[in-house]
Amino acid sequence: MDKNFIIGIPVRDFENPMTRLSNTLNKEERIELSKSMFLNIVNSFDDENVDIYCITNNSSVVDYCTKNKIETFNAKNSGLNNEINEFINLTKDYSAWTIVHADLPYVNRHYAKVWIEECLLNEIIISESKDSGTPIIGGNKFINEFQYGEKSFIKHIELFNKKNINYKKIFNKELSFEVDDINDYKDLIKNQPRWFRKNSLLSSPDRI
Numbered sequence: 001m002d003k004n005f006i007i008g009i010p011v012r013d014f015e016n017p018m019t020r021l022s023n024t025l026n027k028e029e030r031i032e033l034s035k036s037m038f039l040n041i042v043n044s045f046d047d048e049n050v051d052i053y054c055i056t057n058n059s060s061v062v063d064y065c066t067k068n069k070i071e072t073f074n075a076k077n078s079g080l081n082n083e084i085n086e087f088i089n090l091t092k093d094y095s096a097w098t099i100v101h102a103d104l105p106y107v108n109r110h111y112a113k114v115w116i117e118e119c120l121l122n123e124i125i126i127s128e129s130k131d132s133g134t135p136i137i138g139g140n141k142f143i144n145e146f147q148y149g150e151k152s153f154i155k156h157i158e159l160f161n162k163k164n165i166n167y168k169k170i171f172n173k174e175l176s177f178e179v180d181d182i183n184d185y186k187d188l189i190k191n192q193p194r195w196f197r198k199n200s201l202l203s204s205p206d207r208i
Helices: 027-045 059-067 080-089 109-121 152-162 182-191
Strands: 005-010 050-055 071-073 096-100 124-127 136-139 167-170
Touching: 005 027, 005 080, 005 109, 027 050, 027 096, 027 109, 050 059, 050 080, 059 071, 080 096, 096 109, 109 124, 109 136, 109 167, 124 152
Parallel strands: 005 050, 005 096, 050 071, 124 167
Antiparallel strands: 096 136, 124 136
16 A cells, blocks of 8 residues: 655754753663653554654664664755655655644644644644744645744745645644653653653652
């Protein structure tokens, strides 16, 4: 069966991730948290009709993906927007696509399925993080310009309006909540999704 949906997950590195949590988690714990959230995204979206790629140029991330049987896409150009543009430009044989950040801890198979269905039905579907970032974006219209960086959600919306591209915003916490700071991590400790509870290094009740 030909797969009709493609997902790209950008991962810069695992060397020293999530530095804003460094007063709460040591380096080993932050690396473990970063890897665990990434694997949860992969496992949540994994389906017979879906191709999943980690977008990275980092050798240690490539090695980690190889170990976990995850395909990687190595861009020729540096910079997140350039890497994603290059990735999308090579994937237009699919019916729809998604770019999703690796630090969305509440994504599960249900919300991943809902998201894929929405992408197949809409030109563009997008969510907004608390700092107006773009944790996840996709759709059945293949665009060739991305606006990652500060206030990327606002910049994406301005682009869509300028080019008369129809878009739909999703408001689910599961598709917009990122672990960016200590308050986010406190929320994660409080709610503890299944993948988090299984990781004894991260889920200790006296962590904070």
